[in-house]
Amino acid sequence: MSGLRVRRIGPLASIQDQGRAGQLQQGVSRGGAADFLALAEGAALLRQDASLAALELAGIGGLFEATGPVRIALTGAPMQTSLDGAALAWNASHQLQAGQRLEIGAPKKGLYGYLHLGGGIASEMLLGARAIHLMSGLGKAVAVGDLLPCGVDRGREVGLGLQAEDRFQGGVLRIVASFQSELFANDVRARFGATAFKRGSRANRRGVEMVSDGAGFTAAGQLKFLSEIIVPGDVQMTGDGKPFVLLREAQTTGGYPRIGTVLPCDLAKVAQAQSGTDLRFCWVSLEEGLAAQAKHDKQVKALPASCRPLLRDPAMMQDLLSHQLISGAVSADANPFDSTDNHSTDTNSGDIT
Amino acid sequence: MGQGAMDFPVIRSAGLDGMLVTFSEALTEPSNRGALAFCDAVKASGWPGVQETSTSLASVYIRFDAETLCHGALKDRLWTLLDQRDWTQAVLPPGRRFWQVPTVYGTDLAPQLGEAAAAAGLSEAEAIESLGSARVRVLTIGFAPGQPYLGPLGAEWNLPRQTELTPRVPTGALVLAISQFVLFATSAPTGWRHVGQTGFQGFQLGSQDPIALRVGDEMVFTPVSKSEYQRACAKDPHFGGASRAEIPA
Numbered sequence: 001m002s003g004l005r006v007r008r009i010g011p012l013a014s015i016q017d018q019g020r021a022g023q024l025q026q027g028v029s030r031g032g033a034a035d036f037l038a039l040a041e042g043a044a045l046l047r048q049d050a051s052l053a054a055l056e057l058a059g060i061g062g063l064f065e066a067t068g069p070v071r072i073a074l075t076g077a078p079m080q081t082s083l084d085g086a087a088l089a090w091n092a093s094h095q096l097q098a099g100q101r102l103e104i105g106a107p108k109k110g111l112y113g114y115l116h117l118g119g120g121i122a123s124e125m126l127l128g129a130r131a132i133h134l135m136s137g138l139g140k141a142v143a144v145g146d147l148l149p150c151g152v153d154r155g156r157e158v159g160l161g162l163q164a165e166d167r168f169q170g171g172v173l174r175i176v177a178s179f180q181s182e183l184f185a186n187d188v189r190a191r192f193g194a195t196a197f198k199r200g201s202r203a204n205r206r207g208v209e210m211v212s213d214g215a216g217f218t219a220a221g222q223l224k225f226l227s228e229i230i231v232p233g234d235v236q237m238t239g240d241g242k243p244f245v246l247l248r249e250a251q252t253t254g255g256y257p258r259i260g261t262v263l264p265c266d267l268a269k270v271a272q273a274q275s276g277t278d279l280r281f282c283w284v285s286l287e288e289g290l291a292a293q294a295k296h297d298k299q300v301k302a303l304p305a306s307c308r309p310l311l312r313d314p315a316m317m318q319d320l321l322s323h324q325l326i327s328g329a330v331s332a333d334a335n336p337f338d339s340t341d342n343h344s345t346d347t348n349s350g351d352i353t
Numbered sequence: 354m355g356q357g358a359m360d361f362p363v364i365r366s367a368g369l370d371g372m373l374v375t376f377s378e379a380l381t382e383p384s385n386r387g388a389l390a391f392c393d394a395v396k397a398s399g400w401p402g403v404q405e406t407s408t409s410l411a412s413v414y415i416r417f418d419a420e421t422l423c424h425g426a427l428k429d430r431l432w433t434l435l436d437q438r439d440w441t442q443a444v445l446p447p448g449r450r451f452w453q454v455p456t457v458y459g460t461d462l463a464p465q466l467g468e469a470a471a472a473a474g475l476s477e478a479e480a481i482e483s484l485g486s487a488r489v490r491v492l493t494i495g496f497a498p499g500q501p502y503l504g505p506l507g508a509e510w511n512l513p514r515q516t517e518l519t520p521r522v523p524t525g526a527l528v529l530a531i532s533q534f535v536l537f538a539t540s541a542p543t544g545w546r547h548v549g550q551t552g553f554q555g556f557q558l559g560s561q562d563p564i565a566l567r568v569g570d571e572m573v574f575t576p577v578s579k580s581e582y583q584r585a586c587a588k589d590p591h592f593g594g595a596s597r598a599e600i601p602a
Binding site: 177 | 365366367368369370371373375378379380404405406407408409410411412414416419420424493494495496497498499500502514538539541556558563564568
């Protein structure tokens with residue numbers, strides 16, 4: 001079986017897919033990749049299904065050796081990468097031959113980079129998914145000597161690239177009110193939306209600490225609530241009122257109150273923020289949140305069509321030119337995600353009442 | 354609540370694509386029963402767009418595809434279903450099981466029995482008598498795969514969580530706080546007090562039924578000596594000698 005043999009790897013690299021939706025009643029949290037968009041990008045570049053598993057590299061790269069011909073794609077936090085010493089493009093798909101060595105360095109920005117294989121990584125299914133969830137006892141981190149086996153690869157195309165949305169440098173997180181928001185006084189919620197945060201030092205795949213100057217954000221009766229369902233994106237206040245944005249690998253229930261829920265489409269921005277990165281929250285109405293998420297989902301669906309050959313192949317130029325003519329103002333180099341004006345920070349924070 | 358007392362049940366949104374129906378802000382036996390019965394009723398309704406339902410202690414969570422089913426329409430359907438009956442008077446769902454689990458209380462295996470008993474105003478012997486005879490129900494499964502919250506225990510056991518976390522309790526640990534047990538399905542840190550130890554593994558990856566318990570199951574943690582416990586674990590490494598029987602509907 002073709003695949004990649006791991007020759008060097010960081011301590012927290014793990015196989016991830018879209019996780020285990022639908023098992024909350026058994027206490028199984030969704031989990032899956034810290035950056036779902038990166039999974040969709042990798043799938044688009046390899047012309048395959050976004051449900052396939054990839055290797056998630058957490059802040060540290062690795063060295064891999066192909067055991068046979070393997071197609072790969074590289075997405076997420078951009079990392080310096082070379083194949084037998086020659087630089088490889090990020091956000092792109094490539095062909096590896098048996099014995100070739102792929103070296104991936106530390107991220108230039110962001111945290112989580114993804115190495116996708118043609119056919120996906122055919123590791124063992126655990127409760128219906130391949131996503132590793134260490135705290136739940138589902139699988140192990142990837143280690144030196146492991147083989148990442150390819151699934152059946154029906155594709156052949158390589159040498160595609162795409163312009164990735166930059167979610168690696170913090171920014172604004174859109175947040176909707178949720179079932180415990182009203183436990184927090186109006187002025188506490190307004191102050192939360194007006195506060196400049198930095199990503200704190202405590203962060204992992206389950207949740208990310210947000211730090212700020214000034215008072216914490218506490219609810220009345222903070223320590224007395226019944227444990228209640230957690231949904232990914234919930235912003236939970238610890239005992240001293242310090243916010244943690246909970247990610248998809250968070251436990252399924254929790255007792256500390258949650259002030260609101262960050263939109264699913266903004267979660268990659270939380271996960272990918274390096275320590276010290278500037279972040280802030282912007283309250284949006286449910287309607288605005290749904291519209292923003294729908295727009296994001298549409299962009300994800302359009303990813304396969306936005307992949308372009310990496311090399312300027314004259315045979316393709318005609319095609320590119322005609323695209324430009326048809327789409328008018330859009331240049332071939334434009335980032336299709338640059339027009340995300342929903343990230344503006346002037347949304348009325350009075351929405352929360 | 355900030356805005357004064359709420360009328361229950363209450364329906365609130367949970368994130369962008371979820372709805373939460375809550376029967377009480379405190380854990381009571383009827384509110385948990387209501388949540389279980391209402392969750393089954395939502396499932397049985399088969400509404401298009403509903404992607405997942407689950408219960409927590411006194412609530413039902415519904416995740417849905419907001420493009421197929423809009424928030425307002427789901428809320429209307431939920432209210433119509435809620436109004437059909439008093440869900441807190443519902444009978445418990447069928448297919449439940451009764452588990453009896455050999456349990457060592459106290460000793461070096463469960464070192465916080467003494468402090469929990471003292472906090473409840475009981476001697477250790479009284480505490481073992483009380484906890485060891487309590488027939489508790491799986492109120493919800495959460496936090497980690499297959500990990501049950503069990504109760505309710507008597508009011509004397511309404512002890513707060515610890516201020517400091519215990520760095521690690523082993524799988525099978527029976528811990529207690531706020532009139533509930535949690536039976537640890539993995540080894541993890543906890544803010545609850547470790548009063549008993551069992552050989553029960555609620556989550557066994559790779560077995561045919563990796564998650565042993567179901568919401569609504571009932572359990573008794575029968576006191577045994579340390580040597581009896583060790584014998585039971587040697588004979589039955591998965592469930593530590595627990596017995597299981599169907600509860601007639």
